[in-house]
Amino acid sequence: MGARRWTARARGVRAAAAVVAALGLLATGCGGGSGSGDGKVTIRYSWWGAKDRAELIQKTVKLFEKEHPNIKVKTDFSEYTDFWSKFNTQAAGGNPPDVFQNSYAFLRKYGDKNLLLDLNGQAKAGNLSLKGFRNGLEKAGDIDGKLLGVPVGANTFALFYNPDAFKKAGVNVEAGWTWDDFFTAAKKVRRSDDALYGASDNANVMYLYDLYLRQNGKAFFTKDSKLGFTKDDLTEWWGRWQQHAKADELVPGKKSEQAKPKASISADLSASEFTWDNFLVRFAAETKTPLDLGPIPTTDGKRTGQYLSSLMLSGSARTQHPEEVAQFIDFMTHDPEVGKVMGYNRGIPATTSQYDAYRPQGVDAKIAAYEKSVSAKLEPITPHPAGADVAEAAFLRIYTQVALGQTSMGKAVDQFFNEAESALGS
Incomplete structure (x- = not known):
């Protein structure tokens, strides 16, 4: 779950068995973002959450596009249950989002269906930094040696x-x-x-x-x-x-x-x-x-x-733009301005650069104090x-x-x- 869903207690989703079976059969080259005549690359970014999260994320997307003028990001958000229903439908049709919000609970499920991009290659290529994560969270998305997600925040x-x-x-x-x-x-x-x-x-x-x-x-x-x-x-x-x-x-x-x-x-x-x-x-x-x-x-x-859980960003194995997806994830997890905008909306920032950039006030200060009070009691996450x-x-x-x-x-x-x-x- 860590972190885990905007509501841990959401009603949940169940894709039909035939749909799930079809996911693993789709060609890895289809779906994802696109290029354009002006040389820009377009990637699609989806997440779940309430309206306040959507407003904050839109601000961070604008920051990214300003920093990367050759990458355009199309956005889409839904409530938790609707998000996964939509995701399953898009994935079965060969058109999943290039990058999307994810959680630990879904990594093995969609990893086993070959739907998630192994980000290790992009990290080795220098498009994604795995340094500067707090509390060993850089390994939070590691499933059987594949890096299937990168945490943006941690919670308990x-x-x-x-x-x-x-x-x-x-x-x-x-x-x-x-x-x-x-x-x-x-x-x-x-x-x-x-x-x-x-x-x-x-x-x-x-x-x-x-x-x-x-x-x-x-x-x-x-x-x-x-x-x-x-x-x-x-x-x-x-x-x-x-x-x-x-x-x-x-x-x-x-x-x-x-x-x-x-x-x-x-x-x-x-x-x-x-x-x-x-x-x-x-x-x-x-x-x-x-x-x-x-x-x-x-x-x-x-x-x-x-234990600590976390919300993550994952890339689609079917994206046509893995480099741009990795650059986007890197920006969203490390850029200090993103940390200032998002605050603790998705949990306490996972990287030191964003954690240090944001000074929690009000309810965020309560969250920070609470996590500090229980830090010595935290154990490894349940599989x-x-x-x-x-x-x-x-x-x-x-x-x-x-x-x-x-x-x-x-x-x-x-x-x-x-x-x-x-x-x-x-």
Whole structure:
């Protein structure tokens, strides 16, 4: 995910099996940008995100075009789910964008389909610098020796909470607190304010469950591309959240759905919610309620299971302009002015040049302080096999059906395992 999607909890996408199969069969020379009679090269750049991200990225594209007058960049953005649906359709038709926003969760899937440009060659040719990345992030996009993505920002999971509501309920958010402490806090907040639920129901967030599993010596995915937990494990996790939802302590499923595209916390329904720390930028634009970042609850009071994820830029294996794509990625990851424009919209900048150029203020300063506070606890990222995106989408969708009263717990767990194991080829 790191970083990982504008919403970690997006509804997800599933390309039809026939489409996915077709992706690997397309000729590597088709699709991508074009040349023009005036000697300019045109490349296409696509990303997902909200309107505020689009406005910032357009500014950075203008900076690039000014620096590289012979390269024109055509832009396109969508919400997370729509982005991948469009991408799959374009890729199946042999016309994917030359360069696009990506995340760790998708590298192996699309790398296995030969859709991603191995950027190692462009790095060796001097068109892309891999120096100056923070925290070893230059290797974040390395899959089986191929460089399939370059990070533009890094983030980690956090608890977002309304400090006024927690203070009113007499609850302190402190490092080392447990899941029991968290659910007790949600109950106290709900009892102290009839207009506000203690927490959003985040049982359907794959990345949060992954942290819980890691705290208990497991993980959502194993190294051999299988699910790393049992049906009993999932029943316990989903069941615990449902217990508190039925006690009226968590935002009901119907209200969460009605609040979209806002999150429950930015819609002022909830006093706390789990997601990637850089979402504070988005939430601050969606609500006037001040929000803080707090530590992830633990099982043993020590281990949070957290890791750094990142949003990345990947090139298409079908681009006709790999050199220009590499130059674009290099500019977007290293240019100091780009760092000043983007701030922490896509996470804390991945390179020292952009990190040093931007002086965080307001919500960005909170994100920087939070990541500094948890830096010593960070661990290696969980492997994301091909099919991870389908498993994530199923996890989100199927629990949402439980929360809406549309299916039973037993059927939901069985359905998830059937869909996820099929996607993973288990």
